[in-house]
Structures are given as C-alpha cells and as structure tokens.
Amino acid sequence: MAAGAPRIFVSHLSGIAVFDPSGDQVGRVRDLVAMLRVGRKPPRLLGLVVELTTRRLIFWPMTRVTGIESGQVITTGVLNVRRFEQRPTERLVLGELLDRRVRLVETGEEVTVLDVSVQQLPARREWEIDRVFVRKGKSGTFRRSRGETLTVEWSAVTGFSLEEQGQGAESLLATFEQLRPADLANVLHHLSAKRRAEIASALDDDRLADVLEELPEDDQIEILGKLKEERAADVLEAMDPDDAADLLSELPEEDKERLLALMEPDEAADVRRLMAYEEKTAGGLMTTEPIVLRPDATVADALARVRNPDLSPALAAQVYVCRPPDETPTGKYLGTVHFQRLLRDPPYTLVSALVDDDLQTLGPEAPLPVVAGFFATYDMVAAPVVDESGSLLGAVTVDDVLDHMLPEDWRETEFHLDEETGEETGEEAGEDAGEGVGTHGS
Template sequence: MAAGAPRIFVSHLSGVAVFDPNGDHVGRVRDLVVMLRTQEPRAERTADGVRLETLARRPPRVLGLVVELATRRRIFLPITRITGIESGQVITTGVLNVQRFQQRPAERLVFGELLDRRVRLVETGEEVTVLDLSVQRLPARRDWEIDRVFVRRGRSGTFRRHKGETLTVEWSAVTGFTLEEQGQGAENLLATFEQLRPADLANVLHHLSPKRRAEVAAALDDDRLADVLEELPEDDQIEILGKLKDERAADVLEAMDPDDAADLLGELPQEDVERLLDLMRPSEAADMRRLMAYEERTAGGLMTTDPVVLRPDATVADALARVRNPDISPALAAQVYVCRPPEETPTGKYLGTVHFQRLLRDPPFSLVGSLLDDDLQALDPETALPAVAGFFAAYDMVAAPVVDEGGALLGAVTVDDVLDHLLPEDWRETDFQFSGEVADGGRP
C-alpha cells in the first residue's frame, strides 16, 4: 500500500484471500502478529520552558500475518513480503516459508488476544473495551504499525441494552494492553470469525491459548459450541467441557450429534459421565448410554441415533421436507429410512431405504413405502470398522442403516464418522499433505 493511503481496520482483514504476484491463491488471513514495544523516554518542554522527561507509548509494530493455507496449515507471512493490501485481498512477493507458525513469547495476536480487551484511556482513566484496531504503513518504509484503537465506553457484554459510546483514539491515548486480564470477552473476536464453518472455527480455537479458548467457548451459544466441539481434537474437547458449568456442559452434549457426544463422554472419568448424564433429558441420556455400550470401532459405536425415519405411508413431499432441514448433515440427508412405528430409534421393523435421488424423481404424492431400496443389507451393530468401511466402498454409500437382530433400526453410520476413525488419531492436529513448491522465507 502506498504511503498516505487510508488506514485499514484489522476486522476487514479477517478471512481475506492472499495471492501471489501471478494471481494464484495462497491462503486466507487468520490473524495479525504484532509486538508491543516498550515505552521510551520523550523530552517535552512546558510553557515556561522547563524540560520534562515523559514516557511515550510507542505503537506496536506489525510483524506479519498468520495465513491459513488450503491444507489448513498456518504459516507466518512477514509484513515485508506483502506488496499490497487492496480491494479485499493481500498480495505477496510469492516467497513463502511453509513451516508451521509458532507464536513467540514477545508476540501478540491481534484477533486472538487484543480484541475485546479492557484497557483505560490515559487522560481520564476510564475503562473501555477494544472493538477494533487500525494499521497503517509508515511513510517511505516497509514497516507497518497499529496507529489507532476503536473502543467502546463501559464494560463489554452481549446482553447490555446500552453498550456505551464508541470512539477512535490514538494508540498512545490508551494503556493496559500488556496487563494480564482475567475474564476477557470474546464478542468482537467471534464477530470477526462469524462466517467460518465449524471446522474452521475449531481450527481457530485450537491455536488460541487455553485461557482465550475457554473465554471464546463461554461466549458461543450451545449449538455453535456443539458444532465446534465435534471438530476439535480430543484433548481440546475435554479441556473446554471441563471448564463449563455442569448444567451447560450437559446442554452442549445434548446439542452435539449423539455419536460424537458419546465418544466425548467415553473419554471422561466415570463419575463425571454419570453426573452429566443425570443432568440431561432422559431420552438423550438413554441414547448416550446405548451408544456407549458398543465398542467404539463398530457400527454401533459409530452410528448416530438421529437418522431421518418415516412411516411407509409418508409421502415424497414429507420426506423432502424432512431432509430440507439445514440442521441435518448432508450425509444424513442423503437418504431416509422407512420403518414401522415407533419412529424414534430403536424403531419398529426396518423396511428399507429411500435415496434422495429417488425422492427427486418421483411425484410429491408418492408413498415412500412404494419406493424402497430393500435389497441392500443393513449393518449389524457389532460389525467391525474395517467391514463397515468395505461396505461403504463396495456400495458407494454415504450413510448406512444399523439394524438389530429383531429388525429394529438402531441408527445410521455416515461416511464422515467412518473417515474420522480410519484417519490417524491426531489428524485434526496435523495438516493435509502439502505438495506445492515454495521458496524458503524466515521470520524477522
């Protein structure tokens, strides 16, 4: 960006695409790395000529960007490798170091650590909340600094009716960024990442400090937190759940897919499991206990107890209305299971499956009982994982019914759960294989 260009507020950089000089997509901005510089003496003179020594608050220097590649690896992009920030995109010199980003002790992450902080105005001592910060390139140099802070008077809070006046001040007009803060909010951080898919937001949380991770989790609503927990590594799941109050932890577990919630409960001490199950609705707790009774790497341990179940006299229109629900995953929405009453798992006698494509081909008034694919054998709950994977591969399935020896539908296994258990246990913490050729570039 040329000298003298308008300043850029960092919230506008969240998720911005990064391109090399040839226009090839490199990744997306996930954070900014800055260094809070120490105060330095500054000489001033009063009106009567007396020379005073004061401390100048130097604006933080922007070291670079944290960029997430298509492989989900996060790398450090030095600010000196950026040739332009314009029209919602970042242009680099094309030289990248794909070593995974590791935050150094003296560095601060703008999104992860500075947003939502409570600081004070130097002039009045009034407490304010940081909503945003702006960066600007220094004249005739390649260095960038945080120059201004957008703040709100009063304490931060999602449910405050009057959130107070907002104002933009110079960096030197506020103090307190270096202090350790307990109970830091997360409202503005979450607004920055509002459009992220659960898997991507989980990746953001995984790279935050444990303190900040707990604060962000506390600020998420139950459904959003449940979706994110399902995408986190096991250690992060246990850590976050352990910092929630028991009542909320039970609510979040209920909002998770039953199979994922059962897997998480299976990693907790038995006394914690029983305490949480006692706080859940009886029907939800019964599903959890049923799933936890199966070995993890079997069809019963992999299945969800919430597939789309219809009676044989339901119509195609009824089926399409059910699978249209955005809360149902694409894999579960790929087919409906036709059973005798009751429709809650375990159901009455399982009759067969109707695939989504068949629903699109037949008139809305057709009965699903007349469209059954009843040739495909259902899975037994004790079927081992390798056999389940072979079943999916052989029949090109994205979901499959699990039926007990009495013919009742117990649930359905989806392909994403099969993949979760076939991949290495730490796959969420590692990157997809990266095959691009890039040049080396060091940290400043």
C-alpha cells in the same frame, strides 16, 4: 501499499483472500501477529496468520506483503508452509487484543477495545498498529449501540501489556461470525487455553457444540471441563449423540455419570446406548437420529424432512422406512429411499413404493474395516445399522468412518498431494519447502 495510504481496521482483514505473485490464491487471513513495545510506542505488526487450503496456519511476514486492497492481500516471495507457532513476546491481534478492557490515559476511564487499525510506515515495508477503536461504558452484552464509541491514538490508552482475567469475546466472535465450525475450531485450537475458554463461554450452545465436534480430543476435554456442569450438559445435548458419546467416554467415570445425570433423560439414553458399543464398530460410530419415516409417508413428507438445515449432507442423502415406532430403535426396518429417487417421483407417492430393500445392512457389532468396505462397495455416504430383530438402531455416515480411519492427530496434520508428482506431502515436506524464507517474526 503506497505511503500515505488510509489505515485499515483489522476486523476488515479477517477471512480475506491472500494471493501469491502469480495471482493464485494460497489461503485466507485468520489473524495478525504484533509485538508490543516499551512505553507508548505503537506495536510493530510482524505478519499475518494465513490459513492454507489444507487448513494449516502459517506465518506470513509483513515485509512480504505488497498490497492490501479491494478485499485481498497481495504478497511476494516464496511460500513458507512451516506451521505457525506463537512466541511469548507476540500477541494475536484478533485473538487477544479485541474485547480487552483498557484505560484512557487522559481520564483513567475504562473502555472496551472493539477494533484496532494498522498502517504502513512511509517509505518502508514495516507496519504498525496506530489507532484503537473503543467503547465507553461497562462490559457486558455486546451491543455496538451501547456507550459512546471513539477512535484514539495507541498512545492514548494503556493496559494492553497486562494479563487480563475474564476478557470478553464479543468483538472477536463478530469478526469470525461467518466461519464454518471446522474453521472456527482451527482458530480456537491455536489460541491460548485462557482465550479458548473465554470464547467457548461466549458461544451459544449450538454453535459451541458444532465447534467442539471439530476440535481435537484434548481441546474438547479442556473446554468441557471449564464450563459449568449444567452448561456442559446442555452442550452435550446439542452435539450429535455419537460425538457426545465419544467425548464422554474420554472422561473419568465419575464426571461422565454426573454429566449424563444432568442431561435430558431421552438425550442421555441415546448417548448411553451408543457408549455400550465398542468405539470402532458400526454401533459405536452410528448416530441415533437418522431420518425415519413410516410406510404411509409420502415423497413430500420425505423431502420436507430432508430440507432440515440442521442435518448433515450425509444424513440428508437418504431416508429409512420402518414400521412404528419411528424413533430408534424402530419397528421392523423395511428399506432405504435415496434422495435422488425422491426427486424423480411425484410428491404424493408413498415412500413404501420406493424402498431399496436389496441394500445390505450393518449389524451394530460390525468392525470398522467391514463398515469401510460397505461404503466402498455400495458407493454410499450413509448406511443403516440394524439389529438381529430387524429394528433400525441408527445410521453410520462416511465422515465418522473417515474420522476413525485417519490418524488420531489428523485435525492437526495436513495431508495433501503434490500437484506435479501426485505424491503425498506432510508436515516435514512442507517445512523443507520453506527453507529459503526468513524465519518467523524476522
């Protein structure tokens, strides 16, 4: 960026694409790394936290950024894919500076930080945070229209270097509003435990439930433990029953029973039923909420259920036809109707005329290798789980099978193929590839 270029507010950088010198996209900006300085000197911007297509977060020095324009970052130099690790002297701009309560030096008035701007220094490849966009008034429910807003020089505010208790999260969440749950989970995982808890408390129950399902087990337990018990129960109810059962099974017996008692009886009953099965069996993997229809339902009825935006693509791929009752465990299981078949027949057709009754079913005690073999044999993305009496208990989806077949730390370790050799590369190989680049923060 040439000298004299306009300042850039960091909220506009979140999620924008990062390109290498060849014009290939390598990832997206997830945060910025700054170093606070003594006195009132503006912080130096060290680099970007970039999320690669493999979901690894890496550090990209600002000295290798040649331009930020038209919603994209242009870079130079060799890609260093060593995983980003925050140092004690560094601050994440989006994750830690936004939503802070600071004071105006001139009046001593407390204000909330909504955004900060960065600018490249003239004739140098160095960047710094130069201004702060703040809102006057008490902190609380986030409304940009409440309280006077103003932009001031960095030197005009104080309080960034202090540890803040009860820091808000509204501005940060607005910045990350469009992120998928898995991507937001990846961002949360790399924040401090304090900031993770603050953001979790600001998310609504459904959004937090979706994000928890994508987090590593340790983060799930940590966040759940910092919520009030009534809210923790509400979040567990919003989770898929199988994910809630997996999470509760990791808690001490006393905590588990206390949370189950706070949940709605129907929701708790589904979770208890799943916890009765071994973890790596069809019963332990299944969800108790597949699409179940009676034989006299029509194709139009089935498609209306499939359109439910809260369903995962795997669960929406097929419906299960059963005798009443039509909630699991159901009456007699009659067969499966695949989504493609629903698209080929008139809306008035009864689903009982379309069932695939030759498809094998899984018993609740079927071990993980048998379940995986089923998916590979029949090219399925979901499978019915039926008990000895012929009642549908639930459905296993391919994502849950993969989740339990991959290494336990798969959410934190990227596995991808080298485009030229086709060989798998991992953490160590990625680090070796970046040896020629300067160290983080240099």
